[in-house]
Amino acid sequence: MTTDPVRRRPGGRSAKVRSAVTAATVELLAESGPEKLTIAEVAARAGVHETSIYRRWKTRERLVLDSMIELSAELLAVPDTGSLRGDLVALGQKIVGHGTSPLGSALVRGFAAHEDDADTARTRHEFWENRLTGAEVMMERARARGELPAHVDSRTLLELFVSPIHFRLLLTRQPVDSRYLERIADITVAGAAATPPT
Numbered sequence: 256m257t258t259d260p261v262r263r264r265p266g267g268r269s270a271k272v273r274s275a276v277t278a279a280t281v282e283l284l285a286e287s288g289p290e291k292l293t294i295a296e297v298a299a300r301a302g303v304h305e306t307s308i309y310r311r312w313k314t315r316e317r318l319v320l321d322s323m324i325e326l327s328a329e330l331l332a333v334p335d336t337g338s339l340r341g342d343l344v345a346l347g348q349k350i351v352g353h354g355t356s357p358l359g360s361a362l363v364r365g366f367a368a369h370e371d372d373a374d375t376a377r378t379r380h381e382f383w384e385n386r387l388t389g390a391e392v393m394m395e396r397a398r399a400r401g402e403l404p405a406h407v408d409s410r411t412l413l414e415l416f417v418s419p420i421h422f423r424l425l426l427t428r429q430p431v432d433s434r435y436l437e438r439i440a441d442i443t444v445a446g447a448a449a450t451p452p453t
Contacts, residue, residue: 272301272307272311273311275301275303276298276301276307276308276322277321277325278301279297279300279301280292280318280319280322281322281325281358283297283300284319284322284323284357288357289319292315292319293315294308294309294318297318323359324381324382327359327382331346331349331386331389332349332389333346333389333390333392333393334346334393335393338397338400339393339394339397339400339403339444340440340441340444342393342396343393343416343436343440343443344433344436344437344440346393347417347420347431347436347439347440348433348436351424351431351436354420354421354424355424387410390409390413394409394413395409402444402448404447404450404452406450406453412443419439420436420439
């Protein structure tokens with residue numbers, strides 16, 4: 256009996272299989288949505304065995320969630336406009352664009368609806384840690400330009416900016432246009448500048 260090449264060669268074959276499977280999953284999600292996606296369809300499009308997918312992801316829900324997270328990482332790259340205000344507005348536009356897309360909405364629903372087991376909790380933590388760590392680059396650039404006091408906590412600042420966006424997208428369903436993003440960016444930057452050292 257041979258061993259699964261995905262498990263046996265994590266640095267080569269495994270990476271290719273993962274890439275093929277997640278790409279196939281994203282394509283099928285865009286075509287038919289998460290409700291209709293099946294492991295069999297993903298395996299056929301990716302050119303792998305179903306057992307390889309189940310061995311790595313265990314369930315269809317985990318596969319969908321992981322694939323959408325990888326896509327989100329690509330779509331939510333950190334902007335560099337030359338100013339903190341501009342970076343925040345550009346980041347907000349990316350969040351809105353992704354959050355209102357079918358795949359972005361499915362990711363949010365997946366996090367909300369999926370049972371909060373150890374794997375899901377870890378995935379959620381890694382997703383937000385990666386987003387926050389990447390966005391901290393904006394804050395480092397802002398400090399270097401003298402736009403942001405050194406004592407201001409980067410993550411708190413980002414949460415203050417992002418929270419109103421998600422509040423509208425998920426709860427009130429109000430539009431989030433450029434004017435609104437500019438307004439909360441102005442409030443965020445002004446508040447950061449006025450924050451006294453602790």
